[in-house]
Amino acid sequence: MEHSDVLSQSVRIGPLTSPNRIVMPPLVIWKADETGMVTEDHLAHYQRSAGPGLIIAEATAVAPEGRLAATQLGAWSDDHLPGLRRLADAISRTGALPGIQLHHAGGSARLESTCGLPPRVPSIVERSPDRAIAMTDGDVEQTITAFARATRRALEAGFRVIELHGAHGYLISQFLSPDTNLRTDRWGGSPEARHRFLVEVLRSARHEISGAGLSDSAALTVRLGAAASPPRSLSLDEGCAAAVAAENAGADFLDVSHAGGIDDELASRIASRAETANHVSATLSLAAIAKAHVSVPVVGVGGIRSPADAADAVTGGVADLVAVGRGILADPAWARKALGLDHAPIELCRDCKPRCFWFKEAAKCPARRRLAAIG
Numbered sequence: 148m149e150h151s152d153v154l155s156q157s158v159r160i161g162p163l164t165s166p167n168r169i170v171m172p173p174l175v176i177w178k179a180d181e182t183g184m185v186t187e188d189h190l191a192h193y194q195r196s197a198g199p200g201l202i203i204a205e206a207t208a209v210a211p212e213g214r215l216a217a218t219q220l221g222a223w224s225d226d227h228l229p230g231l232r233r234l235a236d237a238i239s240r241t242g243a244l245p246g247i248q249l250h251h252a253g254g255s256a257r258l259e260s261t262c263g264l265p266p267r268v269p270s271i272v273e274r275s276p277d278r279a280i281a282m283t284d285g286d287v288e289q290t291i292t293a294f295a296r297a298t299r300r301a302l303e304a305g306f307r308v309i310e311l312h313g314a315h316g317y318l319i320s321q322f323l324s325p326d327t328n329l330r331t332d333r334w335g336g337s338p339e340a341r342h343r344f345l346v347e348v349l350r351s352a353r354h355e356i357s358g359a360g361l362s363d364s365a366a367l368t369v370r371l372g373a374a375a376s377p378p379r380s381l382s383l384d385e386g387c388a389a390a391v392a393a394e395n396a397g398a399d400f401l402d403v404s405h406a407g408g409i410d411d412e413l414a415s416r417i418a419s420r421a422e423t424a425n426h427v428s429a430t431l432s433l434a435a436i437a438k439a440h441v442s443v444p445v446v447g448v449g450g451i452r453s454p455a456d457a458a459d460a461v462t463g464g465v466a467d468l469v470a471v472g473r474g475i476l477a478d479p480a481w482a483r484k485a486l487g488l489d490h491a492p493i494e495l496c497r498d499c500k501p502r503c504f505w506f507k508e509a510a511k512c513p514a515r516r517r518l519a520a521i522g
């Protein structure tokens with residue numbers, strides 16, 4: 148079967164059907180103002196990336212003290228609703244299911260990013276930011292409510308996939324990891340207690356979906372960090388247990404990533420557990436490992452450059468859907484080209500080291516520069 152035929156297959160995710168297997172994962176572009184409002188830059192960015200069956204808008208802060216940058220999108224106030232409506236509409240008009248990632252940076256926030264508000268953390272640890280506050284039981288409850296309210300706003304704005312950011316070392320990840328969660332109350336201690344924050348956030352988001360009468364037309368997911376190396380360790384077994392807990396708490400599908408970094412030692416453990424082809428990245432292999440533990444569909448991500456990589460991940464059973472991040476940033480027509488709807492060659496992501504140029508300055512991405520040069 149051609150790669151485009153594999154990737155063009157529709158797939159059920161909860162009550163929804165994605166028209167194809169390609170996902171544009173959340174990719175922050177830092178184009179909001181200090182009040183977190185959607186701008187024209189956001190609309191243009193998502194419109195030009197048309198093609199994926201599911202587009203998940205970038206990490207959007209559920210609370211101002213949980214921001215990762217002062218220019219991060221926000222959903223912590225009803226004032227954000229008009230902009231979020233335009234964003235959901237822009238994504239829907241590409242033909243994609245409109246998704247949004249709800250995010251709280253926890254101890255990864257800095258005073259500059261929160262405009263001076265003290266960051267909140269599960270526990271004070273060596274790497275906690277300046278003026279960080281260890282959350283009281285009341286703060287934890289309030290933050291769960293902040294996720295629920297942001298879910299309500301996202302649904303009201305027209306988003307139909309709600310993704311909770313439970314990866315990459317941010318707040319939900321911080322609750323999951325024994326390195327960053329030293330609590331001895333009901334939110335910490337045993338693995339089950341460390342899952343509780345994720346589980347309660349999922350339940351409260353599920354409650355908003357059913358309360359809005361959208362159980363048959365909106366899906367809930369979590370970007371789950373399924374493993375990480377120190378200083379935010381999460382073992383593979385604990386990551387898989389968290390995947391099961393997420394499914395049980397109402398996730399319609401899982402978007403699997405890492406929980407804050409994978410060193411060589413963890414990468415080799417992942418490789419021996421995953422039994423994936425050896426060109427598959429450690430992060431993408433995590434999807435295959437998690438998939439063996441759950442019955443809901445799984446999105447895999449990490450290092451997919453070509454349509455062949457993406458189709459192989461689907462046919463090889465690594466993941467049900469594949470997310471392509473830097474590939475789409477490098478060539479916004481990536482999905483249309485992979486699906487055979489645009490016959491121009493793909494300008495492949497060059498996997499720039501030590502860090503993606505797009506992340507630092509989009510105009511310096513070598514693939515984007517080449518696309519601009521050939522018009």
Ligand SMILES: Cc1cc2nc3c(=O)[nH]c(=O)nc-3n(C[C@H](O)[C@H](O)[C@H](O)COP(=O)(O)O)c2cc1C
Nearest residue numbers: 172173174175205206448449450451471472473506
């Ligand atoms: C510029 C940039 C912004 C990102 N923003 C987010 C984000 O908002 N939320 C998130 O979960 N991951 C974010 N990521 C991670 C990507 O979604 C993706 O998981 C990662 O880039 C690996 O996939 P890739 O190899 O296809 O790029 C970002 C990555 C990049 C390069």
